[in-house]
Amino acid sequence: DVVMTQSPDSLAVSLGERATINCRSSRSLLYSSNNKNYLAWYQHKPGQPPKLLIYWASTRESGVPDRFSGSGSGTDFTLTISSLQAEDVAVYYCQQYYTTHWTFGQGTKVEIK
């Protein structure tokens, strides 16, 4: 199975500051035939279902604020929240969909400093 490893496990950021979450996969998620990275990011708040933020590593889902951005290719990816808002407090997960054994990272908890 493809192992997804996120860092850090948690981070505390001041309101309005940048939050950066990293995700590394144990194999490349770049499919050469279409040049797409099979990597998604989700936001998960307590008592709510997970919410898709980013897919194909860098495409923002409709309705997601533009302070959320995704980057990276191959095995290394990043989710950036450019200016943290109170409502962004959540656990964030990366997920690979390159194989038919979908796997998630362990999650990164984002809090307000």
Add this chain to the structure above:
Amino acid sequence: EVQLVESGGGPVKPGGSLRLSCAASGFAFGSYSMNWVRQAPGKGLEWVASISSDTLHTYHVDSVKGRFTISRDNAKNSLYLQMSSLRAEDTAVYYCARGGTIDVYWYFDLWGRGTLVTVSS
């Protein structure tokens, strides 16, 4: 309204069985691959099982193979997870999630609110 609503969770004894359902509405259910994802208490998200739109292809995480079976009824806009030989470590909130229309190699763009399964004696 586009939504997924899970049901069927509850308490069950180790070794017991349970069938989860997910009712879809507001979209062409039969055109999408579908998935189950779970979250154990205090843990992260874990993919459990997936099924293609035409029901021909199913996939299960190794830890549930031989015990859980994903299925769907496109005429009823419903997804199912038959769970047997349940173990304490299967205790989790189980989410139904929508995949893609082109193939199963897709992200999950719509999630239900989940149903809690508690396996305990």
